[in-house]
Amino acid sequence: MEQGEYSLSEREFARIKARVYAVAGISLSDAKRTLVVSRLSKIVRALRLPSFDAYVDYLERGGTAQDGQDFVNALTTNLTRFYREDHHFDHLRTHVANLMAERPRGPRLRIWSAGCSTGQEPYTIGMDLLGAFPELKRWDFRILATDIDTAVLAKAAGGVYPENELTGLSQERARAFERGGDGMIRIPAAVRELVSFKPLNLIGPWPMKGPFDAVFCRNVAIYFDKPTQGEVFGRFAKMMAPEGFLYIGHSENLGSGGDGFRLVGKTIYQSKEKLNRRAA
Numbered sequence: 001m002e003q004g005e006y007s008l009s010e011r012e013f014a015r016i017k018a019r020v021y022a023v024a025g026i027s028l029s030d031a032k033r034t035l036v037v038s039r040l041s042k043i044v045r046a047l048r049l050p051s052f053d054a055y056v057d058y059l060e061r062g063g064t065a066q067d068g069q070d071f072v073n074a075l076t077t078n079l080t081r082f083y084r085e086d087h088h089f090d091h092l093r094t095h096v097a098n099l100m101a102e103r104p105r106g107p108r109l110r111i112w113s114a115g116c117s118t119g120q121e122p123y124t125i126g127m128d129l130l131g132a133f134p135e136l137k138r139w140d141f142r143i144l145a146t147d148i149d150t151a152v153l154a155k156a157a158g159g160v161y162p163e164n165e166l167t168g169l170s171q172e173r174a175r176a177f178e179r180g181g182d183g184m185i186r187i188p189a190a191v192r193e194l195v196s197f198k199p200l201n202l203i204g205p206w207p208m209k210g211p212f213d214a215v216f217c218r219n220v221a222i223y224f225d226k227p228t229q230g231e232v233f234g235r236f237a238k239m240m241a242p243e244g245f246l247y248i249g250h251s252e253n254l255g256s257g258g259d260g261f262r263l264v265g266k267t268i269y270q271s272k273e274k275l276n277r278r279a280a
């Protein structure tokens with residue numbers, strides 16, 4: 001135990017697990033015990049509460065909305081990077097090229113990054129597509145980027161990252177970022193303007209209508225149990241444009257939520273709903 005950390009009993013851990021599952025669908029394994037102690041101790045101390053039990057009591061008896069949010073923010077895992085699993089972006093480029101051929105006058109293109117963390121995923125989508133197809137600037141092209149964690153969304157909206165986030169990117173990809181000369185890189189305004197960051201809990205209501213030509217929900221459902229994964233992926237099926245694509249993480253599958261999709265590539269699924277090409 002680090003100095004200033006509280007001890008966590010089995011019962012307290014069980015209560016914390018039950019709460020984060022109920023509010024965020026996140027299934028914490030026993031391996032996350034140390035993480036729970038280190039992340040929540042700071043909050044419990046700041047609230048001047050004597051124990052984790054007192055903290056859960058406090059949350060259950062109506063701590064503020066911010067207290068509830070701080071609890072969730074502390075227990076999410078936000079690991080991400082630019083061009084993560086980059087075969088998805090190659091596939092998306094081909095899909096968008098096909099859509100552009102079908103919609104030559106450039107109507108609407110909608111992409112959803114669900115569980116966007118600090119923004120690297122939606123910004124990669126925007127940078128990659130604008131780089132490949134500059135004419136998209138004249139399209140009604142928007143990227144919706146959502147996450148349950150409001151702290152990562154605030155960082156994402158800033159669009160500023162340490163330069164070492166470019167490690168491993170090709171020179172061509174790295175050139176698309178603006179350098180501040182201060183050790184930081186910035187997302188160009190034309191890309192930032194494409195992306196709307198919004199808080200959204202994937203196990204809560206989804207207020208938007210869609211349809212989305214592509215949905216990225218990568219490395220998010222791994223934190224859910226099987227029934228929750230099936231439910232969330234099943235809901236994506238209803239949000240897809242006909243023949244739109246769903247991209248998921250390398251260790252994920254759609255489970256019971258796969259009825260509306262067919263597998264077309266490595267962790268790439270296509271909506272089974274047919275596009276009426278004459279009407280499109």
Ligand SMILES: C[S@@+](CC[C@H](N)C(=O)[O-])C[C@H]1O[C@@H](n2cnc3c(N)ncnc32)[C@H](O)[C@@H]1O
Nearest residue numbers: 024076079080115117148149201202218219220
């Ligand atoms: C590991 S990151 C994945 C980021 C990005 N999609 C990628 O693959 O690089 C997982 C994200 O899922 C978010 N998340 C976890 N549970 C969620 C929920 N119930 N609703 C929305 N987002 C959630 C976390 O806050 C976290 O930012």
